[in-house]
Amino acid sequence: MLSSLSQQASFSPLLANVHSYASGLFGESSTLAFLTNSVLVALVVMSIVLWFSRKATKNMTLVPHKAQNFLEFIVEFLYNQVVGIVGEKQAKLAFPLLGTLFIYILVSNWFGLFPGVGTIGWGESTGFLSVKAAHDPLLRPPTADLNATIGLAVSAFLVWLFLTIKEIGIWGFVVHTFGPKGGLKGVMGMVVAAVFLFVGVIEVVSIIIRPVTLSIRLFGNIFAGENVIHTMSDLMAGQGAIGSFLGSVVLPLPFYFMELLVGLLQAIVFTLLCAVYIQLSTTHDDHGHEEAHH
Numbered sequence: 274m275l276s277s278l279s280q281q282a283s284f285s286p287l288l289a290n291v292h293s294y295a296s297g298l299f300g301e302s303s304t305l306a307f308l309t310n311s312v313l314v315a316l317v318v319m320s321i322v323l324w325f326s327r328k329a330t331k332n333m334t335l336v337p338h339k340a341q342n343f344l345e346f347i348v349e350f351l352y353n354q355v356v357g358i359v360g361e362k363q364a365k366l367a368f369p370l371l372g373t374l375f376i377y378i379l380v381s382n383w384f385g386l387f388p389g390v391g392t393i394g395w396g397e398s399t400g401f402l403s404v405k406a407a408h409d410p411l412l413r414p415p416t417a418d419l420n421a422t423i424g425l426a427v428s429a430f431l432v433w434l435f436l437t438i439k440e441i442g443i444w445g446f447v448v449h450t451f452g453p454k455g456g457l458k459g460v461m462g463m464v465v466a467a468v469f470l471f472v473g474v475i476e477v478v479s480i481i482i483r484p485v486t487l488s489i490r491l492f493g494n495i496f497a498g499e500n501v502i503h504t505m506s507d508l509m510a511g512q513g514a515i516g517s518f519l520g521s522v523v524l525p526l527p528f529y530f531m532e533l534l535v536g537l538l539q540a541i542v543f544t545l546l547c548a549v550y551i552q553l554s555t556t557h558d559d560h561g562h563e564e565a566h567h
Contacts, residue, residue, distance in 0.1 A: 295418045296410070310410055311418035314390070318381050318415065351375060358548040359555065363436065367551050370432045374425065375544040378416060382495055382536030385414030386529055416539075417499050422492040426484035429547045437554040446554070450476050483550065487543060494539050498532045501525075 295309035329344035451473035
């Protein structure tokens with residue numbers, strides 16, 4: 274009993290090793306207090322994406338070079354997927370958002386798997402640049418910071434709102450959300466209208482919480498992956514130099530491959546849901562469309 278309690282006590286710091294919030298790189302009174310470890314990585318990721326985009330499009334030729342060919346492949350593939358969901362008309366407007374979201378989220382998720390990201394920083398007892406279980410890492414994936422995922426979700430929500438109002442108008446959105454379908458008259462028409470009014474209220478609530486669900490889903494999966502990798506890396510801590518080294522390299526290795534897949538899936542899920550939301554609100558039946566314009 275005592276041994277089990279002691280084991281739980283020894284492992285409890287590992288489970289709380291990764292903070293759920295970003296750490297500031299400077300003091301709170303500094304003018305750079307806004308610069309956290311996740312903001313730093315977000316700037317690095319943005320710089321990488323912009324640098325590669327510039328490199329691929331700077332000297333474009335009919336026979337594309339490797340960078341141009343790779344970027345064209347990604348853009349064409351993503352655009353075709355967006356067209357298949359929202360249609361050709363909306364794809365021209367929504368693709369800049371959806372394509373950027375997918376690429377940025379994917380690079381951010383995978384950037385967090387580089388050695389040193391999330392581990393090198395300020396430790397409890399070994400000081401600055403502690404490789405072992407840093408509580409305040411110098412680098413932190415932006416998608417493991419709830420502030421960043423909320424920013425992405427709110428940006429997607431605002432673009433969704435703009436595209437919806439642009440396509441069907443404010444009154445068209447009201448009719449699309451609350452208007453009864455089926456064209457029934459009399460008592461049954463009133464009953465159906467009441468039902469669709471209730472359904473419309475539920476739909477409005479679901480629309481309002483979309484940024485919350487999008488941001489928490491992405492944050493939760495990436496943050497959980499960070500915790501798993503940290504925990505597995507420290508399972509053999511204190512077992513000698515060789516044991517600690519092997520434990521920090523061999524044990525988390527399968528989870529790195531899993532996180533590669535999770536990072537890709539979460540980028541797909543986030544972007545796909547945004548595309549579906551746009552498709553649902555900009556696609557309307559002819560009857561409702563005519564009513565909205567009249």
